[in-house]
Amino acid sequence: MYKQFYKWQAWGIMVALFITFFPPSHMPTVQAANADLTVGSADTNLREGPGLSYPVITTVKSGTPLTTIAVEGDWIKVQTDQYEGWLANWLVKPADDTSKASPKIVVSQADRLNVRLEPNFSATIMAQMYTGDQATALKEQDGWIQIKWNEQIGWVSKDYVALKDANKSAQKVSTNDVFTVQVEALRIRSEASLNGAELGTAQFGEQFAVIQRHDNWVEIAYGEGSAYLYSFYGSFSDQQTSQETAYQKVTVIYNNTNVRTEASTNSTILTSVDAGEQYPIVGAAGDWYEIQMTDGSNGYIANWIVSTEQQPQTTRTANEPIKSHSSGQKGVLSGKTIVIDAGHGGEDRGTTGYRGTDEKDVTLKTATLLSQKLQAAGATVVMTRESDEYVTLRKRVSIAHQTSADAFISLHYDANENNAITGSTTYYFNDNQYNLAKTIHDNLTPKTNLVDRGVQPGNYYVVRENRQEAVLIELGFLTNPAEEQYITSAQFREQATLGIYNGILQYFK
Template identity: 45%
Template structure:
């Protein structure tokens, strides 16, 4: 080979190597992985095989986008990743922003989801460095913790203005009345969250303003007494109805404890200390609400918190008005546009569910099925809410609460069955209330058209997630893990693909007919 030929060959080889190298295109968007580990798939959806993975902090170039999925350059090839688990590199701009909490006990979560684990909290007025945004969530860093908070409960301000709130957060000093806009608001001795509580005021009440210090307002409470409140929890303006006249409805609301030994806590979190325990049937007066908790008055005169999912209000009609979302978009036949569907992956965390003859954990199988079903429903236009998106424990009443809060058009609880008699096989769709029977029948028919297991039909059953659910709800047992032959079928990707398509078809048929 001549010297010239060798040079030409070397140039060709060099060019081919350069062309294969992953580069960051000036025209392409650069994203950063924002979860501990992210699967790379061969196509834009959870049904496609996993071809690799990336770790938190790694960067990639976006080549194209399909729905909620990004095509990226990966090694010498290409792959697809979920867009909701990454952030744009431009998120670095948010480092110059602060997120100031509007409420007490604002949860900081591991992921941008209400089902993600809580790793910390922020109280009203506390701030954190904002590092990015994803939909209705903001990523923050506080005291060394990286996490996510919901943007409904924060105010975003430039860090340079953090101490200069006069143009951002500070109320108008010329206003002479402060009107409470939350159910209950603590009054403190001094302008700070660590200051002693000296009273409690309620929604709609108005008080004279004596002084303003940053985000804090000192109010005249009568009889030469005064106290400080955080300004985010009210409005300053012209004089309005004063005192406690508007508190009648709030003070008359009562809740009933549902189980014996129910914990009543010092603050609105399960990690706070237990003040007292209540038994089933006891009624408590509600003086305020904080997230998923009621602030209640105890017989001793103290105030404490009880979780909403362990009590009954006895006022379904009013609760439905609160929980129902705003007007839905029109739905075309053959689609799920405008519908909200809650997909409930049964069990999770320390609740493994049943374990199959070959060691299959129900909790993991339900989650894989829920993820696949969610992808299909989203593709059909539905707004999908999952009660859990990882291997975490979620109480039954919390699952029902998610259904109520989202105003679900359908609540689908996914399970796999077991029986001491290992010869029993088949799938079953359960309902409790007669209003749920139509949905159960449609879904059961849909499953029967796609999977070859024995059809045990749509049957009534007394499951809590159905019994306590005000929304249209069903619980599906997709087969028996206790039967060795059926377990081998249930653990295949093919079965999950067929089963989720059957549920999807059943939902379409139900809503087209209703």
């Protein structure tokens, strides 16, 4: 009897050990007790690495428990019950976060509020918000709020914003479904490119229903189909308004900004205004807005030193239309020929960034955007390449000589074996190139907020062999992970090209 008891006891121990080390396939693996995160309110992709360029391993459901393994920038490596992988930190929440609080909206209470890459005042500035701008709040940390702004994730100081419930917001966040033209005339094109056929011209104040955005272009409803406008020269609002009763306002960006009697930097200064002041737009002439001053008089202010927003104007009657300027001033760069050189191309990829960005792609996007700004100012712009093609250095310089270019601007993004190095540099070689390089760099640096690596002589073929006034600009380091994320954004390209554009204007005025 005792032998039989010990025999069954031995079998029981063996079965228990077997189940312990070799669980049946149908038995679920229990998630570790130290799960510290859960997937947020939407299903999300688990990726092989910390970035959107990495392949998707699987899709994890909302509420799935996660255990943190590692953190890299805005990405977290996590473990589920079956997988290990990476996902963005704004797609998860703490495991003990059971609150049902409504989502929050951040409202900027300061003009030019810095949106930073990390929650500290020394972090890279990604963008800036103006008073009244709104963004989705993601989370709070040590006096900072993480927000989603212009399709980017960044941080703002809690001291300069207000928080409100998104579900109880009295003011509807703009759905950006109407585009209003804010220059005297804007070409309507068949595709989102300068190569697109011209279908017509949109006039100041005209409004179009928006279909969707394409980087720096907006697709609009046009005729029985669609067409494209360059979005830099207009604004977005969430409803159609009467042209007779809806006016834009400009918000002045800089202190001591000049308002002039005519749309030209050579005209008489009417008065000076300071940052934050707002004035209604009553017309446009080239790169200038005609604004109404507080005393009822009108003056002109350059459109590159103000921001705009849709505002109802009640001081004029419905039968008093927006003033038109069909005979506007010539562009301030009229008569100037500028060659823009998008670095690399074709089989020459240039630098490949930490996150996989090819330099040749972002230089072309940047060059195209700069070209549009310069053309709008009246310049004749020649591109050394307009697509992903290989162009020799000799040919690039030859183009400058053949066109007798007034300026040659070569655009690049930098690289270094030390991925901690950051910043922008402007290079020249010949003495006649220095003043152009310095003027552009002095205007570029404050617009991008990159580390200022200065104006330096550089032994680069396109400046060394160039008889024209030529510069080569390195717009930040693709080999720095944080800087790559910032400098490859549409927001950065807009600010960088605006800085270069302002520098060229200042040099030739």
